[in-house]
Amino acid sequence: MAVDALDTRILTLLLEQPRTSVREYARLLGVARGTLQARLDRMERDGVITGTGPSLSPAALGHPVLAFVHIEVTQGHLDEVGDALAAVPEIIEAFSITGGGDLLTRVAARDNGHLEDVIQQLINLPGVVRTRTEVALRERVAHRVLPLVASVAAGR
The missing domain is CATH 1.10.10.10 (Winged helix-like DNA-binding domain superfamily/Winged helix DNA-binding domain)
Structure with missing residues (x-):
């Protein structure tokens, strides 16, 4: 379009x-x-x-810990694992990706212990081989689309 x-x-x-x-x-x-x-x-x-x-703030909702969890999935089980992720309320987003892992999720947690519990829940999903977690320390660029709209308007 x-x-x-x-x-x-x-x-x-x-x-x-x-x-x-x-x-x-x-x-x-x-x-x-x-x-x-x-x-x-x-x-x-x-x-x-x-x-x-x-637009809601997970931190203001009591979930200030933000982590990115890479999930490696057994071949042929990507859809099943993706569907199972939808049942985990702490998963804010999930994407199929290339590179190191099959899925990338953005997870909000109350604290580090809660994050560990969520990761354990993910590890126990059928079809999940392993996970790798990166905890965000500080947001440097908030979610935005206005600069992209401006670049489209400028023909870039």
């Missing part, structure tokens, strides 16, 4: 002012409300916009 200049202006506003109404977005952009809504609907349908909910 091609994202044009108006789309990138819409996306920028959504990221910069997420609690603004559609009517106000339309006014700020100088377009009809119907035009804006049609663009939003298309970008949602095409998977450009994937959510509209609030």
